[in-house]
Amino acid sequence: MATVSYPGVYVQEVSGGVRPLDTASTSTAAFVGLAEMGPDTEATLVTSWTDFQRRYGSFTDDGYLAQSVFQYFNNGGRQCYIVRVTRGDAVAADVSLNNRVGVNGFTFSAKNKGLWGNTLLLQVEDGTLDPGNTFKLSIRRQDDPAVVPASPQDLPPLEVFDNLSVDPTSPDYAVSVLGSRSTLVNAQLLAANTSIQRGLHRGAAGPTLPLNSNLNFQINVDGDGYQQVALPPATGTATALADVAAAIQTAVKALVKKKTSTDATAFTGFTCTVDPAGPNLLLQSGTAANPASSVLVQAATTNDASFQLKLGLAGGGRSENGIAVRRPVNAPVIQVGDSAVAAPVSAAHAGADGVATFTEQLFADGFAKLDHLTDVSLLAVPGEATPAMADKGMGYCANRPLQDMFYIGETGQLDDEVSDATTFRNKLTTANSYGAVYFPWVKATDPTGRSRDPILLPPSGYVAGLYARTDSARGVWKAPAGTEASLNGVVGLTAELSDVDHGNLNPKGINVVRRFAGSGIVSFGARTISSDPLWRYVPVRRTAIMLRVSIYNGIQWAVFEPNDESLWAQLRLSIGSFMTTLFRQGAFQGATPSQAFFVKCDAETTTQADIDNGVVNVQVGFAPLKPAEFVVVKISQQAGLAS
Template sequence: MAEYLSPGVYVEEFESGAKPLEGVSTSTAGFIGLASRGPVEGLPQLVTSPADFGRVFGNYLSENAFGSYRYLAYAVNQFFTNGGSRCYVMRVAPSDAKTASNESEEASVLSVQAKNPGAWGNQIRVVAVPASKAKTPIHEAGEGNRYRVKNASGFYPGDIVVFVDGADKQYNRVVSVHDQVIELAEPLSGDVVDTALVPAKSLSTAEFTLSVVYGTESETYEKASLNPEAPNYVEKLAGRSALVDVRVAGAGEGIVAPFAQIAGEGEGPFEILLSGGSDGTKESLSAGDFIGEDFGPGKRTGIQSFIDNDVVSIMAIPGVTDPNVQLSLVAHCENLGSRFAILDLPREATKVQDVLAHRDLFDSSYCALYNPWLQVFDPLDKRNIFIPPSGTIAGIYSRSDTTRGVQKAPANETLRGVVGLDVQYNNGEQDILNPAGVNLIRAFTGQGIRVWGARTCSSNSLWKYINVRRLFIFLEGSIKNGSNWVVFEPNTEQLWARVQRTIDAFLTRVWRDGALAGTSPSEAFYIDIGRSTMTQDDIDNGRLICVIGVAPVKPAEFVVFRITQKTGSE
């Protein structure tokens, strides 16, 4: 309650109307798979183009090295080719993959390690050159080891400094800095005072500049120091590197210039080469690598890393058809209730009975199966190869959501960048697979290659269509995100009326967009909130319960034209 203490006119704002609800995005995909580089734990990385994927996760993997585990790069490329705009990617690495480092150089002051495992780190070059961040003449030599300088800015306790008088150099360490007085660890010899307009003698800090180079990528950390107390400490500067982790293995106790500690007696550029990096082998991969581990925030891997991501609504692990991995992905989507899994079938499962055997492993409305594999061009081997369809289908989901809306079944859509199919199924085979919930991709004369199915893997007929489940994911996510303002508000009739108006306005807009059936909003949905949905016990325990019913549109899966002969006498 506002206080009114002095006479006057008071203007106050208050909210009484409905708050607009904004629909959540349903077109953001999440991919998990092998890559040549990139982080293997923490948050999935945002990727907005194939080139962006290459910068973060490297190029295509070879078939000889990784076989059926190599399809992540192809899937992401197909996702963008088919209309996707953004996705999040989490890399998986074999357990025997190793990180490149300079650990073989036992006497090295700097310990440099590639940011993540892989042979890519063996190509990293780290170059150090001498540098200095501050330079000043000495104006007065005080008592002890104190010297008044022209400008003490840039000098910090613990810094190694060098006093230069022509060809003569004296190294020292800063003990303290106060105003323009610098106290050194040892006294300087000779006449050190120089008050000339253009001084010939100077006291300078001793640092080094570190350059990290990998292919066309380069990072430069200027005027780095080995002094932990300085703001330009090398570990602090290089902490933002996307290529390497730099640690000070052990700076010398004596008064030695940082560059000399790193490079020895040389004065020119000093190069640190990394080695020992390895991509690992496909034999060491297991289902656990893709399922991942939950080591806490920032340390999760595989599927578990997407727990911290609330943007992704489509999930795929391209080419990995291990039932343990796929069932874990489906369980992940069901537990969160905000995302949908696209599953691949094994390439060798081409016969109807083999396809059905794999299909029978699943019963969920949060996933869909697609077959067969697709023929695309391989930029690595310069030939056509077959890849799993999940990345392409994820792009079609995104494209359909953007152009038509999530209520449109992502079927009868052409596949871009696909030149052929591994298997061509006929109508009789689809008559068996379609009711079972296997979505086929088929080639039609004059119509290209199209997705010819829109069913989930659920045995519940209410959730047999992909667009119905994804529409509910959209509605639930939008209402949840847009209703946070309700929490801790007084649970009264006024609040109930505001909530009803808010959701009514949102669902009316959804109905007008064609996502809900009915000729009027009252036929498309209903909202029930108040004493009919809550008891006094609910209110006393802080619960506000709103019951919402919607009538989703269903796809015209079977179009039947009944034709009869009209005779002249009729």
């Protein structure tokens, strides 16, 4: 409270007593499976099919992850997490390039494991802003892994990084920039890359002689500061570039350093020579093996010679510091992983998907990457349709600390008879309420266009999208099933079921996908795999998950508050307000709030012993909505009624 010291009005804010609870997300899915590319060490959130393609590639022949994610978004999904599973012997592609003095110095490797890395094409050029010291890397990807295009530069670059440095202290250090910003490659500066030259300034080719009266320019050696170089008058008539080079060397050697910290040999050991490949001038600092060594040239204010000598930026020259030779040599096209080992390539190792056998445990090991996530509520391992996989998936969901996930499973691809689905159900050993199983597989148009006939796909991706669509339109308490629960993108089924077939599977907790005239192909089951009648239905279990997570997240503020009636009242008010809002949305059974739910937190739920132990107990009960699974209509005749 504000200190009251003068007559007047004092205004302050106070809590209204009600702390609102947010409804937890119920439709963010997690998919575990094989992908063409992408990280395999963590779960990554993707928000669209385009986003998935950018991170994980496109459709593959050895898994159903991409197809299922595509159909998830096609059926109403908004975002999902991807856990990529790779074989233990999978490797990432890499290629090593020589630096500018021919030493094996730089390795570029695909960002993650797999054969896909062999399709990356690199182009190395001089940097735009500082071509002497930095380089530009353009990354492309060939369409056909077996054919390098005749003109790779015609392919649009997927990523371009300009002005990359080989100086570890630079904010543009190539290793750091690619490591944090590229989704395609990493870079490594090799230990063998230790070549350090004297800093130099490389003039452009074709100096114009004689200089006549233009005999001045300014030079900065090893950061000592700019000083004017005045060539002797006789140099103005020289027509041999070597004579001018000798005059420059003599003049710079005669300069006196301006800073105490500057090594005197920067000037006393200075050289200026003619590059026979030019011809052009090479001005080199006298300090050897000094990464900070440098030579900078700029125009003089009067009688400037730098333009005629092709020195400085205006003359087309460029400066290179002591470690500029460490940067990779320019190359028009280098194929990562599959490049021939010939200069400038010093080594290459092809990427591979591996040949090890996949097991259910390998996919289940991927569940651990979801442990730290709190906003995911659905789990699927599309295509890995075995009883053992379903057991592991439902077991993981039930054993998470908050029990906040629901597993969507499916029967096997070859299970096309009622007896097959029954056998699948009987093999399950983890028949809890944290999962549902769908039958049969569906047929869809091949998204790759390679097959004219429909291909078989697992239903879990479709159903996960349906869950999200239903949650958004009606709420998690609405069963994701019925004639309105159409599966977009389905053109057929591996098994067309009759009412009798459905009647045999429904009591076993197998949810079926059926075709109905006028409605198309729909999900027509909403049962968990549990035999417990309290948790028989998918919407009941998922509503309970939503309530548990929402209340857990919404009352964190109560920790360490004084444990007395004031706190209990606030908890009753906050949770009661949240439950009332859900009741008004139609989430619970009952005509009044008192019939639909209760929230109890008082001296009966929290005894003095609880208070002494720092415990406050809140009891929340709700009357769940259960789907009208069986609609019975009784028809009778009435005769002889008088009009």
